[in-house]
Amino acid sequence: MAITLTESAADRVQKFLANRGKGVGLRLGVRTSGCSGMAYTLEFSDEILPEDVTFESHGVKVLIDPKSLTYLDGTELDYTKEGLNEGFKFNNPNVKDSCGCGESFTV
Amino acid sequence: MALLQISEPGKSAVPHQHRLAVGIDLGTTNSLVATVRSGMSVVLHDEEGHALLPSVVHYLASGVDVGHAAQAQQSRDPQNTIVSVKRFMGRGVHDIADIGHYPYRFVDAPGMLQLSTVAGIKNPVEISAEILKTLKARAEKSLGGELTGAVITVPAYFDDAQRQATKDAAQLAGLNVLRLLNEPTAAAVAYGLDNASEGVFVIYDLGGGTFDVSILRLSKGVFEVLATNGDSALGGDDFDRRIFCWMLEKAQVPPVGPEDTRLLLTKAREAKEQLTDHAETRITCVLSTGEVIDQTLDSATFNELTQHLVNKTLTPTRKALRDAGISIEDVQGVVMVGGSTRMPQIQHAVAEFFKREPLTNLDPDKVVALGAAIQANVLAGNKNENELLLLDVIPLSLGLETMGGLTEKVIPRNSTIPVARAQDFTTFKDGQTAMSIHVVQGERELVSDCRSLARFELRGIPPMAAGAARIRVAFQVDADGLLSVSAREQTCGVEAHVVVKPSYGLSDDAIANMLQSSFSHAEEDKLARALREAQVEAERLLEAIRAALEQDGDALLEATERAELESHMQALHNAISGTDPQAITASMEALNHASETFAGRRMDASIKQALTGHKLDEIKV
Numbered sequence: 001m002a003i004t005l006t007e008s009a010a011d012r013v014q015k016f017l018a019n020r021g022k023g024v025g026l027r028l029g030v031r032t033s034g035c036s037g038m039a040y041t042l043e044f045s046d047e048i049l050p051e052d053v054t055f056e057s058h059g060v061k062v063l064i065d066p067k068s069l070t071y072l073d074g075t076e077l078d079y080t081k082e083g084l085n086e087g088f089k090f091n092n093p094n095v096k097d098s099c100g101c102g103e104s105f106t107v
Numbered sequence: 108m109a110l111l112q113i114s115e116p117g118k119s120a121v122p123h124q125h126r127l128a129v130g131i132d133l134g135t136t137n138s139l140v141a142t143v144r145s146g147m148s149v150v151l152h153d154e155e156g157h158a159l160l161p162s163v164v165h166y167l168a169s170g171v172d173v174g175h176a177a178q179a180q181q182s183r184d185p186q187n188t189i190v191s192v193k194r195f196m197g198r199g200v201h202d203i204a205d206i207g208h209y210p211y212r213f214v215d216a217p218g219m220l221q222l223s224t225v226a227g228i229k230n231p232v233e234i235s236a237e238i239l240k241t242l243k244a245r246a247e248k249s250l251g252g253e254l255t256g257a258v259i260t261v262p263a264y265f266d267d268a269q270r271q272a273t274k275d276a277a278q279l280a281g282l283n284v285l286r287l288l289n290e291p292t293a294a295a296v297a298y299g300l301d302n303a304s305e306g307v308f309v310i311y312d313l314g315g316g317t318f319d320v321s322i323l324r325l326s327k328g329v330f331e332v333l334a335t336n337g338d339s340a341l342g343g344d345d346f347d348r349r350i351f352c353w354m355l356e357k358a359q360v361p362p363v364g365p366e367d368t369r370l371l372l373t374k375a376r377e378a379k380e381q382l383t384d385h386a387e388t389r390i391t392c393v394l395s396t397g398e399v400i401d402q403t404l405d406s407a408t409f410n411e412l413t414q415h416l417v418n419k420t421l422t423p424t425r426k427a428l429r430d431a432g433i434s435i436e437d438v439q440g441v442v443m444v445g446g447s448t449r450m451p452q453i454q455h456a457v458a459e460f461f462k463r464e465p466l467t468n469l470d471p472d473k474v475v476a477l478g479a480a481i482q483a484n485v486l487a488g489n490k491n492e493n494e495l496l497l498l499d500v501i502p503l504s505l506g507l508e509t510m511g512g513l514t515e516k517v518i519p520r521n522s523t524i525p526v527a528r529a530q531d532f533t534t535f536k537d538g539q540t541a542m543s544i545h546v547v548q549g550e551r552e553l554v555s556d557c558r559s560l561a562r563f564e565l566r567g568i569p570p571m572a573a574g575a576a577r578i579r580v581a582f583q584v585d586a587d588g589l590l591s592v593s594a595r596e597q598t599c600g601v602e603a604h605v606v607v608k609p610s611y612g613l614s615d616d617a618i619a620n621m622l623q624s625s626f627s628h629a630e631e632d633k634l635a636r637a638l639r640e641a642q643v644e645a646e647r648l649l650e651a652i653r654a655a656l657e658q659d660g661d662a663l664l665e666a667t668e669r670a671e672l673e674s675h676m677q678a679l680h681n682a683i684s685g686t687d688p689q690a691i692t693a694s695m696e697a698l699n700h701a702s703e704t705f706a707g708r709r710m711d712a713s714i715k716q717a718l719t720g721h722k723l724d725e726i727k728v
Contacts, residue, residue: 012145015147020146026113027116039119040111041114041119043116043118044115084154085251086249087144088110
């Protein structure tokens with residue numbers, strides 16, 4: 001299994017990284033907080049840590065720590081527009097339930 | 108499912124605690140809102156895809172329209188459609204020079220003027236709040252949550268009252284103002300000048316109806332406004348009007364009604380925009396009279412038509428440079444702001460003037476909002492500490508005087524504001540019951556080499572042995588640069604404090620005066636100059652007549668004639684000490700008139716004298 005980006009997500013990430021002017025890739029993760037137990041984190045990364053698992057998708061390097069990977073394996077990250085809002089969306093097959101807003105989830 | 112943005116390393120927000128922050132460019136003609144998404148500053152659009160929100164508010168008997176809908180009502184219902192409300196912010200009726208030109212029903216009120224509309228009396232703060240509310244709603248829809256705060260931009264020359272009014276409007280709109288930011292500084296931030304370079308930058312801002320030029324100095328991440336200048340009645344609209352006049356002239360149609368005027372002005376604006384990247388454009392429309400307008404305008408003609416408008420922007424630019432004491436060679440970069448700077452002739456003129464290509468790669472309509480959004484993102488805490496923009500810092504250390512005239516620094520220079528520091532001091536003599544606190548600013552060790560900001564006394568210290576009292580002196584600088592200093596004796600609790608403005612040791616009034624003097628005193632200066640010129644001219648005339656009277660007065664004038672002449676001289680003398688140049692000119696004319704006979708006789712006498720004793724053939728004609 002792996003973590004993948006849709007083409008539109010990869011385009012965006014590359015654009016944002018170029019705009020930022022530095023960074024080695026995109027770091028995905030989960031942490032325990034939020035109303036439903038787990039929350040996603042999505043950050044720029046300036047370094048690859050020794051324990052990181054890395055994936056490459058449409059030219060974007062995705063970094064993830066092994067613990068988070070167990071919750072995220074198989075996730076596809078997409079970039080979508082909803083009305084006036086736009087942003088990244090986790091399509092995570094491991095999710096059993098998420099809170100109404102979708103910012104946190106349980107596995 | 109919520110949509111996520113990419114955060115800086117370690118800055119992922121806890122769910123439901125996103126720090127959504129926006130930058131708002133509250134403009135005279137148009138307003139915008141922008142935010143930073145995944146590290147990138149972007150302008151937010153409305154449902155129709157418009158980025159610009161016309162700063163127009165239309166009041167109805169019930170309800171209110173803002174933006175394009177309001178703009179559409181402008182010519183139909185001018186009294187209730189408020190445009191350019193920014194010009195009225197923090198202003199009274201007496202402050203508005205051209206108040207007769209507005210179609211509104213003004214109501215004078217202490218502090219700020221008000222406008223009577225169909226929805227009742229409204230003040231500029233309430234009207235601006237309507238614009239801000241619309242932008243806030245747009246932002247919350249676009250970001251999917253409530254805003255943490257906003258940075259709102261204001262012109263660099265805005266004074267305290269205008270800044271406060273802007274803050275009040277934001278509060279009324281339900282926005283938390285993280286900070287007011289100067290528009291030119293925001294533009295510089297959008298171009299990343301704050302983290303790239305040091306030096307002097309010029310911000311050339313030609314909007315729809317106003318022109319502003321600002322000279323900024325950037326050093327160690329701090330922007331300092333060195334000078335501002337401009338023309339509050341010059342903008343893209345004037346260029347439209349030139350095309351409009353040219354069309355009427357060319358078509359040889361009689362003056363048109365308001366509806367056709369609006370139609371033609373719209374066509375003129377479209378033509379102007381076309382000429383930005385086309386060599387010529389065709390203008391066609393049908394007037395309400397049935398007359399058909401079909402003309403072709405090429406860029407050469409357009410340039411010719413508007414050459415004087417372009418030149419009009421260079422005069423304030425020159426003045427600003429002179430005020431800042433900066434020469435063109437010192438300028439590190441020129442930033443173009445405002446939609447009107449898209450016109451090629453403007454870009455050429457600016458490039459030629461500064462001998463360098465101006466920065467134009469960001470959309471000039473959006474650059475201020477983009478910069479404000481970047482600043483808002485930092486202030487909302489979405490960036491790492493070490494990347495904090497040092498936009499607002501204390502330029503010089505703040506401290507107080509200790510025994511022997513030495514400076515004790517309490518807040519070191521380059522501390523980011525807001526900041527608060529306290530330090531304990533004690534008494535110097537046995538039984539000392541009062542302490543004088545002298546607040547100073549500067550880097551030098553001796554107080555005499557620093558700038559004195561304020562002095563105050565703490566009295567009522569209980570008599571104690573020297574060194575026993577504990578007096579805590581606290582310095583606090585708020586986000587707007589306001590310093591307050593308090594001193595408190597810890598054992599008995601006596602307290603004293605003072606509020607000072609540390610920025611330059613100048614009061615806001617003085618700073619505002621300096622910045623705005625060229626704007627608001629232009630008319631006064633002109634008048635003063637006219638008066639001085641008239642006075643000089645009148646003195647010269649009086650001096651000449653006095654000398655003539657001395658020489659020939661007794662010989663050529665009857666006593667009554669002389670008395671009359673002297674009374675006119677006295678009248679002029681009185682007028683000179685007055686302040687009305689026209690009165691002086693009138694008195695001068697009267698005196699000139701009264702002295703005609705005398706002058707004539709003097710002429711005759713001197714000719715007679717010249718001719719006496721000469722033969723006719725000796726005189727060359």
